[in-house]
Amino acid sequence: MHKEQHTAVLIDCWMKKLGEITFENRPQKFDGFIREAKKLSEDKTLIFGLEDTRGFGRNLATYLKAHKYIVKDIYPALGNAMRLSSPTVEKNDAYDAFCVARILRDMVDKLPDTKNEDIFFTIRQIVKRRDSIKKRGIILQSQLHDALMYNYPSYRKFFCDIDSKTALCFWENYPSPGCLSGIKLEDLAETLRKASNNACSTKKAQAILSLIAEDGEVKKAYQQERDFIIQGIVKEIRYLKQELTAIDTELRRLIQETGYKLQTMPGIDVITEAQIISDIGDINRFPNADKLARFAGVAPVLFSSAGKGREQRSRQGNRNLNGVLYFLAIQMIQVSRGGKARHPVFHEYYKRKLAEGKRKPQALVCIQRRVLNIIYAMMKNKTEYQAPNL
Known part of the structure; x- marks a missing residue:
């Protein structure tokens, strides 16, 4: 998906290439694209997968959903992994579209449906x-x-x-x-x-x-x-x-329309809440807090081979959201000049992790994870912050 044009490759369930279509990124051209796709597919059922990284495919996704087509989101990381899996790596629009089509065929039941939530966008x-x-x-x-x-x-x-x-x-x-x-x-x-x-x-x-x-x-x-x-x-x-x-x-006006109340949590103002909502979007696309933690890069990643290995700190995930959580975690464990913890529950949890043998960066990631769990629950249920008990 590009600013000026899109490229689509059609394949069947046997991975046979049925055709390739390049068309302008203009709503006026979408009808012609569908007619050409139906012609190439010989009236087979069409399922669309969009690798949309910068929002250039929003108009097309809205058009397809309005015409009752199944539209799936293809994560860019999946497309990149598919390209690199070939012995000879290629990089062009047609091959990228073919990789997207293969991913759609193999993972159609696991890929999320495209949801163009205008307020989050x-x-x-x-x-x-x-x-x-x-x-x-x-x-x-x-x-x-x-x-x-x-x-x-x-x-x-x-x-x-x-x-x-x-x-x-x-x-x-x-x-x-x-x-x-x-x-x-x-x-x-x-x-x-x-x-x-x-x-x-x-x-x-x-x-x-x-x-x-x-x-x-x-x-x-x-x-x-x-x-x-x-x-x-x-x-x-x-x-x-x-x-x-x-x-x-x-x-402030838009956040109020979402129904989220993250500003009731200490350390979160209107700007921080906007950043969190901007990165997470619709919370319902994450079935549980663990999925959101992996998305934010605060869940450990297992690196092992031949039964040897260990879980390590993730360097992946959404780094913008990870940065917001990092600074929130710093605030949660801060101590005043008089030695009083700003948030006793989080400060006690932090000290407990240090006592367990974790290094300070590792303990801080634990704070990030706990903060994220609370944010997930607040967004999922649209409730205000309730301080946990010591």
């Missing part, structure tokens, strides 16, 4: 959009650091965060020391007070002016053009912040 798209905005924001912050360093050597002492609301207002109005020429102390203080909702006082304005005076200034050519760059960066950062606020609002 939409949440996944919004989460990706949010991630790209965050990455862009990090790049812009780095650019702002570089630009400010030449104008204000002590700029880090002006504000705690260079991208705070007050800081952005200052950089936009006074991108270089020359812009402060003729500005009175009270005028600067008033600008800062408005931007910070009266959090900044005249004392802050005086401190900034003192730091600038201590640094000194060397007048350079094309300063106005460099000021223009800083002002442009500030405007873009401000726009991205507004976009993130709008995205978070939209995620």
Whole structure:
């Protein structure tokens, strides 16, 4: 399945190749694809398997299900394993489609039915959009650091965060020391007070002016053009912040529609819940928590031969979901400065695993697994978090 076109290979139960079809990824072309498939199959029963990794086959899957066809999901790992099993490895659309057809024939009773849950797909798209905005924001912050360093050597002492609301207002109005020429102390203080909702006082304005005076200034050519760059960066950062606020609002609304209540669990906010839902999707596609654990890469994997071997930590599975679970597990075993555990049950479980001889990374995986079991139950039953007993 590709962005612009799809390739299909038809085989029968004896693995005889009946034909090959390449068609454009446009709904208008789907009717022609079905007519050609029926012609090649000589009116045999058609069952479709889709290896859709990036959502390019969603329209086709929706079309096929609307026309009452059986549509199965083919995991990319299965297709890749089938390709590599050949003595001579090939890689082209026709051979990939043939491998998918073979998998469909051999595992038709085990493969999951395609379920195009629009709400989970939409949440996944919004989460990706949010991630790209965050990455862009990090790049812009780095650019702002570089630009400010030449104008204000002590700029880090002006504000705690260079991208705070007050800081952005200052950089936009006074991108270089020359812009402060003729500005009175009270005028600067008033600008800062408005931007910070009266959090900044005249004392802050005086401190900034003192730091600038201590640094000194060397007048350079094309300063106005460099000021223009800083002002442009500030405007873009401000726009991205507004976009993130709008995205978070939209995620809250969509999550509420799913009925999940993961935010009732300590350590999970709206963003973390959105990431979990984005990676898991419809929880009903996992018959039990063990299947979800394998999907997340927190279930041990057995490596053995000739009766020798042992279970090892999995490096497979969905690494995005695994990363979310890792940071959740870290929060669960944290201890305050006073030595009090934030979550006594998980902290006690962690210490028990260490006492059993497990190393810290292994014990942390056990915490991940336990957290995942709780998340599975909460999503399956759509219930709130209930702290386990000690």
